Amino acid sequence: MATLVGQSLRRKEDYRMVTGTGQFVADIKKTGMVEATFVRSTHAHAKIKKIDVEAAKALDGVYAVYTGADLVGKVKPLTQIDSHCRLPKHIEDQIQPIMHHNEEPVLAQGKVMYVGQSVAVVVAKNRYVAEDAAALIKVEYEALPSVVDPFKALEEGAPLVQDILESNLQSYFHLPVGDYEEVLKKADHVLSGRFTSPRVSSNPIETRGVVATYESRGDQLHIWSSTQMPFEVRHYVAKILGLVEQNIRVTAPDVGGGFGPKGGLYTEEVMLAYLARELNRPIRWIEDRVESMSAARHSRDQIHDIEVAFMNDGTILGLRDHFVLDVGAINYFALTCAYNSAAHFRGAYKIPVFDLTCRIALTHKTPNVPYRGAGRPEVVLAMDRMVDMVARHLGKDPAEVMLKNIIPAEEMPYSQGMYYKDGGELIYDSGDYPEAFHMALEMSGYKDIRANQEEWRKEGKYIGIGISSNVEGTGVGPFEGAKAAIDASGQLMIHTGSSPQGQSHETVFGQVAGDVLNVGLDNVTVKCGDTALLGFGAGTYASRSAVNAGSATHFAAEKLRKKVLAVAGHVMGIAADELTMKDGVVYAEKLPDQQMTFAEVYAAAAPGPRCKVPDGMEPGLEVTHYFVPPTVTYSSSFHIAVVEVDVETCFVEIKNYYIVHDSGRVINPMIVEGQVQGGFAQGLGTALYEEIVYNDNGQLLTGTYMDYLMPTSMEVPKAVQGEQEYYSTRNPLGVKGVGESGAISSPAAIANAVVDALSPFNIKIDRLPISPNRVFGLLQDRQNA
Numbered sequence: 001m002a003t004l005v006g007q008s009l010r011r012k013e014d015y016r017m018v019t020g021t022g023q024f025v026a027d028i029k030k031t032g033m034v035e036a037t038f039v040r041s042t043h044a045h046a047k048i049k050k051i052d053v054e055a056a057k058a059l060d061g062v063y064a065v066y067t068g069a070d071l072v073g074k075v076k077p078l079t080q081i082d083s084h085c086r087l088p089k090h091i092e093d094q095i096q097p098i099m100h101h102n103e104e105p106v107l108a109q110g111k112v113m114y115v116g117q118s119v120a121v122v123v124a125k126n127r128y129v130a131e132d133a134a135a136l137i138k139v140e141y142e143a144l145p146s147v148v149d150p151f152k153a154l155e156e157g158a159p160l161v162q163d164i165l166e167s168n169l170q171s172y173f174h175l176p177v178g179d180y181e182e183v184l185k186k187a188d189h190v191l192s193g194r195f196t197s198p199r200v201s202s203n204p205i206e207t208r209g210v211v212a213t214y215e216s217r218g219d220q221l222h223i224w225s226s227t228q229m230p231f232e233v234r235h236y237v238a239k240i241l242g243l244v245e246q247n248i249r250v251t252a253p254d255v256g257g258g259f260g261p262k263g264g265l266y267t268e269e270v271m272l273a274y275l276a277r278e279l280n281r282p283i284r285w286i287e288d289r290v291e292s293m294s295a296a297r298h299s300r301d302q303i304h305d306i307e308v309a310f311m312n313d314g315t316i317l318g319l320r321d322h323f324v325l326d327v328g329a330i331n332y333f334a335l336t337c338a339y340n341s342a343a344h345f346r347g348a349y350k351i352p353v354f355d356l357t358c359r360i361a362l363t364h365k366t367p368n369v370p371y372r373g374a375g376r377p378e379v380v381l382a383m384d385r386m387v388d389m390v391a392r393h394l395g396k397d398p399a400e401v402m403l404k405n406i407i408p409a410e411e412m413p414y415s416q417g418m419y420y421k422d423g424g425e426l427i428y429d430s431g432d433y434p435e436a437f438h439m440a441l442e443m444s445g446y447k448d449i450r451a452n453q454e455e456w457r458k459e460g461k462y463i464g465i466g467i468s469s470n471v472e473g474t475g476v477g478p479f480e481g482a483k484a485a486i487d488a489s490g491q492l493m494i495h496t497g498s499s500p501q502g503q504s505h506e507t508v509f510g511q512v513a514g515d516v517l518n519v520g521l522d523n524v525t526v527k528c529g530d531t532a533l534l535g536f537g538a539g540t541y542a543s544r545s546a547v548n549a550g551s552a553t554h555f556a557a558e559k560l561r562k563k564v565l566a567v568a569g570h571v572m573g574i575a576a577d578e579l580t581m582k583d584g585v586v587y588a589e590k591l592p593d594q595q596m597t598f599a600e601v602y603a604a605a606a607p608g609p610r611c612k613v614p615d616g617m618e619p620g621l622e623v624t625h626y627f628v629p630p631t632v633t634y635s636s637s638f639h640i641a642v643v644e645v646d647v648e649t650c651f652v653e654i655k656n657y658y659i660v661h662d663s664g665r666v667i668n669p670m671i672v673e674g675q676v677q678g679g680f681a682q683g684l685g686t687a688l689y690e691e692i693v694y695n696d697n698g699q700l701l702t703g704t705y706m707d708y709l710m711p712t713s714m715e716v717p718k719a720v721q722g723e724q725e726y727y728s729t730r731n732p733l734g735v736k737g738v739g740e741s742g743a744i745s746s747p748a749a750i751a752n753a754v755v756d757a758l759s760p761f762n763i764k765i766d767r768l769p770i771s772p773n774r775v776f777g778l779l780q781d782r783q784n785a
Helices: 014-018 054-058 089-095 127-136 180-186 230-241 267-279 289-295 336-344 376-394 398-405 433-444 446-458 505-517 545-572 598-605 669-688 746-757 772-784
Strands: 034-040 046-052 062-067 118-124 138-143 169-177 189-200 209-215 220-225 248-251 283-286 299-310 316-326 353-361 414-419 425-428 462-474 480-486 492-496 524-527 579-582 585-588 591-597 622-627 633-645 652-662 720-724
Touching (some): 034 267, 089 169, 118 127, 220 230, 220 267, 299 336, 336 353, 336 414, 376 398, 433 652, 545 598
Parallel strands (some): 034 283, 492 524, 652 720
Antiparallel strands (some): 046 138, 299 316, 414 425
């Protein structure tokens, strides 16, 4: 059999990317295509008293101008995504959630709720005219009080973000595991702290974009969108516009990064679809970077107040967390990020008692959605900072306290005593966390750094080392599909419902399918990102594609293999179990002269009078499989950061970085390494640079890259990676997800390293980013104290 899985094969996608022949939404051109631009709110909270569009309509080259009033009764508002609101009853019984309906009109109606909200849209012959016309639209606002602090938003009498609600508490739940009050009676020590993960932006290299065309014959609508979830876009566009879903085709072409905020549905996708039907002509909208900073959805923005009860030897008995998640003006993803935080809080630690309360607050900010890690980096920061604090409180090495509390290998599979959000028991299926921890310590030279720190400090070098760990539920359902087929030329074709934004689907799924049918990667064509390819699909998010689409591909290829052998055997008069295949040829090992190519098998299986499939078998070489995972599988990683802090300039420099990760069976090691490195780069940005800041009036203060800082290639070192391969027991490939792993622990590891570097000053880091001015303030506070 072929052995493509496990090889670092060159990505099939790379040629078109490096030669500039990829096709992104902005590259799509249609005859007679017009362009749209949006007028966006300059207020965080205001009544819309009047919108004057006459001057814009009169401008030469303008085809249409629409406001919210034009859509009343024609276009429904966007609401939270249904699939993220449904919880299994046993989870509801455990956490007793409150979830209030909230919504956002496609164009603002009556009032605006955040800076950047769409107020009007202009359609013109090109972008230049559309922008000029948009500048002529005059919106008369009556400013209203705004609230941007989530704690103030939850106070009685705070300005309401959503008028349909009675308060800004959009959701709430309480998750108890064990009795924390009993733990307090046994503990030798109790420590508490508040940890803040600020709001950030995902900043994909390609901003959002939409192209829509309409054919009146058959009422056919085709939408191209830089989305992670084309099937979701199709479903909700149909629902909001009252259209037949199967008359809508959504294509995600090449997408230059998604990271979460390109998931779900945006108002612009609905508006472009509506305009294409109304004007009966192709229309395009491409988001500029300033729009992206204010209107593309943000993420993180959690504040955790936690308390840890522990013994003199460092054993943690239990913890309690009260946290607030600021979701901005509308919560599209219900409890997704919040429950992710709850499910991943304890990570690789054996902490039997856990009590968590979550409040989700609406504020006058851009909506907040999942972003690479989706609720996990926030709690890993809180958990591993607190473990570090426990160690320092006891005068112990943080590595010693971490290792004391890590789940022993002999206790795997290990139950955390609660449910995952998909309804399955939260049981870690495989792995050896102490082994990974020791691998990371060895790789980083932990003991040598500890031995040299005092000498370095005498030389004025403040070098520190910090550790973090995480366990991530990956491969979440509900399902994913794949179609496997052989065409007339004998090429193996794979169509999946999961679409990529850089995850290497064409290569990885080609490796999976190629192994099953024993053909090389060049003989496999993988197509994704188009609702016309498959009946159902979910999307690419939550480290799920290799697990779900990979497994669906495997099973579909297995079904196809059986069918090919059955048809070939029927034609050649040989039992199917005596046949094998290699490089597109089916043959009997005992009779190698008797053989059929895949192309010949295709011809024999084609419907018609010459069809030669066995009795009872459908004609054609095409099969479909939908994989439904029993529950998630758990990947894990340990991160160690070595940093140097310049106490004069207060800059933090990453000297070295080490990651040991377990993503189960590795399909393509090179791609896994790239995913981990990319996640680490984003986590480093979160740790040291990135923060979206609003003033008290809800005005965005970090709306350009002059103010919103990100690391460049000069600031991101290459992480040294080590690998474990503990196969998952929950899918046929044994794989676990890896897409988010690099981003989850890096902020905590870097924060702990900075604290360690500055341990002579006894500083405490409880919020990100660890910018020079923040380090300076911490040092000044200690000096003043």
